[in-house]
Amino acid sequence: MSAMSGTPGAADPAGFRPRVPAAEWDDWRWHMRRRITTVEKARQWIRLSPDEEKAIAGAAGKYRWSITPYYASLMDPDDPRCPVRQQAVPAPGELAEFPGAEVDPVGDTHYRRTNRVVHKYRDRVVLLVTEACPVYCRHCTRKFHTTDLDGTYFRDDEGGDYTEDLRYIAGHPEIRDVLLTGGDPLSYRDGKLEEIVAALRAIPSVEIVRIGSRFPVLLPQRVTDELCAMLARYHPVWLNTHFNHPKELTGEAAAAVDRLLRHGIPVGNQTVLLRGVNDDIATMRALMTGLLRIRVRPYYLYHCDNVTGVSHFMTSVEKGLEIMEGLQGHITGFGVPQYVLTTRIGKIPLARPYATRTPDGLLLRNHEGRTLVLDPTTLPITEPDAR
Numbered sequence: 001m002s003a004m005s006g007t008p009g010a011a012d013p014a015g016f017r018p019r020v021p022a023a024e025w026d027d028w029r030w031h032m033r034r035r036i037t038t039v040e041k042a043r044q045w046i047r048l049s050p051d052e053e054k055a056i057a058g059a060a061g062k063y064r065w066s067i068t069p070y071y072a073s074l075m076d077p078d079d080p081r082c083p084v085r086q087q088a089v090p091a092p093g094e095l096a097e098f099p100g101a102e103v104d105p106v107g108d109t110h111y112r113r114t115n116r117v118v119h120k121y122r123d124r125v126v127l128l129v130t131e132a133c134p135v136y137c138r139h140c141t142r143k144f145h146t147t148d149l150d151g152t153y154f155r156d157d158e159g160g161d162y163t164e165d166l167r168y169i170a171g172h173p174e175i176r177d178v179l180l181t182g183g184d185p186l187s188y189r190d191g192k193l194e195e196i197v198a199a200l201r202a203i204p205s206v207e208i209v210r211i212g213s214r215f216p217v218l219l220p221q222r223v224t225d226e227l228c229a230m231l232a233r234y235h236p237v238w239l240n241t242h243f244n245h246p247k248e249l250t251g252e253a254a255a256a257v258d259r260l261l262r263h264g265i266p267v268g269n270q271t272v273l274l275r276g277v278n279d280d281i282a283t284m285r286a287l288m289t290g291l292l293r294i295r296v297r298p299y300y301l302y303h304c305d306n307v308t309g310v311s312h313f314m315t316s317v318e319k320g321l322e323i324m325e326g327l328q329g330h331i332t333g334f335g336v337p338q339y340v341l342t343t344r345i346g347k348i349p350l351a352r353p354y355a356t357r358t359p360d361g362l363l364l365r366n367h368e369g370r371t372l373v374l375d376p377t378t379l380p381i382t383e384p385d386a387r
């Protein structure tokens, strides 16, 4: 990065953004210390709308609010509908009541086995290491424990004791895959994170460690060579991140992904379908193909759950299916994520059928709507003994 390229201001005709020396801009700790948590600080970066100001005041005492200067630099200073801004600045919808909204619709609480372990699927668990995040995404599914000030899920601190959680994992040899999430595990300093990963690696039945982190999107400077080298000592380690819009695919984000990949850490992406942010085919195509350009594999497209404080981002399932049809066959196959709905009984794949059984055989439909029937002599549909 050049001395000034990391310094917001050049693409800022409104002149909101403070000038920052490159050495500070490149230092993730600087961003963490300078996080935007007040209206006054936000006004240095964007022209807050009356609605946003009202929502910030209304959210005070209810939901956490914090934005890294890096993520703020991606925002349109004048447009409250900016897709980056909507993910980070409180909006009136957060405080509105929506029918069917629940605090924990995916059932983390139900499947919680220890302070930090959520065991929902037989062979894998979630280890909730922290409730801290660099930015508190307004659409967070776990809003009840990352962002909600009333509903703290567990008391998080780096000195926290993991004995009970590790004992549970070691005591269930069917668990071969542990996902570190939260909150964002990279909120921990490297040393603390290493303690946890090393302890997991010492459990013989744990085959892979996965990390769910939005730092590559919200503060890519955090993904240092030192962090990646530390994680690489405990392979196989995988990382899934969370890009939601092409505006987030910056040079800094691409460099962070490159550091992870160079250390042998595969990077996947989980996008959430968000009304007003990415709920159109053109945006999703640009996002998925952009991810491939920086060598991130699109993995899931999550339907936005009806979570209290998040429901205003929810689209219909039909909208999601329409977007998937706009991807399937129209972009590189491995750039098409799986569209899923997270429920208490697990993730449910959602898709319109491309093949339907008829009396004449299998009716196939391609991405352009063209059809073809393959009769059973050409394409057996059932095994011979079932025919």
Ligand code: SF4
Residues within 6 Å of the ligand: 132, 133, 134, 135, 136, 137, 139, 140, 141, 142, 146, 182, 183, 184, 214, 242
């Ligand atoms: S970084 Fe992840 S866990 Fe944290 S608020 Fe955003 S979506 Fe939620």
